[in-house]
Amino acid sequence: xxxxxQAQTEISVVEKEDxxxxxxxxxxxxxxxxxxYKQPPSGExxxxxxxxxxxxxxxxxGRYSWNFQKSTSSFNFTITASQVVDSAVYFxxxxxxxxxxxxxxxxxxxxxxxxx
Amino acid sequence: DTEVTQTPKxxxxxxxNKKSLKCEQHMGHRAMYWYKQKAKKxxxxxxxxxxxxxxxxxxxxxxxxxxxxxxxxxxxxxxxLQPEDSALYLCASxxxxxxxxxxxxxxxxxxxxx
Numbered sequence: 001x002x003x004x005x006q007a008q009t010e011i012s013v014v015e016k017e018d019x020x021x022x023x024x025x026x027x028x029x030x031x032x033x034x035x036x037y038k039q040p041p042s043g044e045x046x047x048x049x050x051x052x053x054x055x056x057x058x059x060x061x062g063r064y065s066w067n068f069q070k071s072t073s074s075f076n077f078t079i080t081a082s083q084v085v086d087s088a089v090y091f092x093x094x095x096x097x098x099x100x101x102x103x104x105x106x107x108x109x110x111x112x113x114x115x116x
Numbered sequence: 117d118t119e120v121t122q123t124p125k126x127x128x129x130x131x132x133n134k135k136s137l138k139c140e141q142h143m144g145h146r147a148m149y150w151y152k153q154k155a156k157k158x159x160x161x162x163x164x165x166x167x168x169x170x171x172x173x174x175x176x177x178x179x180x181x182x183x184x185x186x187x188x189x190x191x192x193x194x195x196x197l198q199p200e201d202s203a204l205y206l207c208a209s210x211x212x213x214x215x216x217x218x219x220x221x222x223x224x225x226x227x228x229x230x
Contacts, residue, residue, distance in 0.1 A: 035218065043204060043226075044120075045159070047218040091158055101171040104219070106158035 002027045004094045004107035012113040013082050021077045021110045023092030029053070034068065034075045035093040035104070045091065051075065082114045122207050122222035130230055131197060137225045139190040139207030148190040149219065150182060151206040159206055165190060166212070197229045 003026040013019045025034065036048040049059060051068050059066050063080045079086055092107040120141045129135050139148065147166050151159035164172035165184040179201075181193040190207055204226050208219040 037221075043206075043224040045206065045208075045219075045221040047220070050218050098172070101164055101166060103161055103164070103172060105161075109156075109158050 002029075002032075002094055002096055002105055004092050004105055006090075006092055006107035006110050008110045009108070010111045010113065012115065014115050015084060016081050018078060018080050019082050019112065019114075021079075021090050021092075021112070023075045023077065023107060025073050025075065025092070025094045027094060027096055029096045031097070033095040035095065036066065036075075036077050037091045037093060037106075039089040039091060039109070041088070048077075048090075079112075082112075084114050084116050087112055087114045120207055120209055120220050120222035122205075122225050124225055125223065126226045126228075128228045128230060129194065129197065131199070133197075134193070134195045136194065137192040137205055137207075137227075139192075139209075139222055140188055141209040141220070142188055143209065143220065144187075145209035145211055145220070146187060147210045147212050147217075148184060149208040149210075150190070150192055151208065153204040153206055153224070155203075163192075194227075197227075199229050202228045 005024045007022055011019055032053045034051045037045040038048055039045050049066055056068050056070055065078045067076045089109045089111045091109045093104050095102050095104040123138045149164050150162040152162050153159045161174050162176045163182045168184045179196050183191040204224040206224045207222045210219045211217045
């Protein structure tokens, strides 16, 4: 079975602090894909990053960085110098092949509050 | 155009009503999805359409009936819903359903069943 665990339900930081959102996944597949999405109060999910299971390179995009470690089945997300606009719910997701096609399952989400 | 447009944004319906949710994208994506999201919960996959054919149905009750009239449109027909079906219904699309491709989401329809 596939599973995504985001143990942090809510995190509150003050603007300009760095914050790391944790994601641990379980899968028996050798080929799978990991994602992070942001969900602001408006409701739509905004894609942030995709990683396939064969690419463990860490990635940095502006203030965002991701640390993928297969050895610990983790795909953590760090926001550097957080801003109020970063306040949202962040979902880690795992995509793998199931009968009929690829399916994405989401972690429970981490609600991030960034205070001015 | 990188948008997925969902209408209506809000819907209140009685348990005996029939209504439809609509989703449209013009990005040339060939996979489209319906998700259901309850308050403070993650999205849960309901249906996947690949090249206008239903490829995944996550054992969704028959009171939810999806339809994909063409590659740009996805509908979700609702009939005899229950109050527990109240949720945010999200539509998404991606280039294909073969993995390794991000999904673009609409803003959702907030459905209330009374």
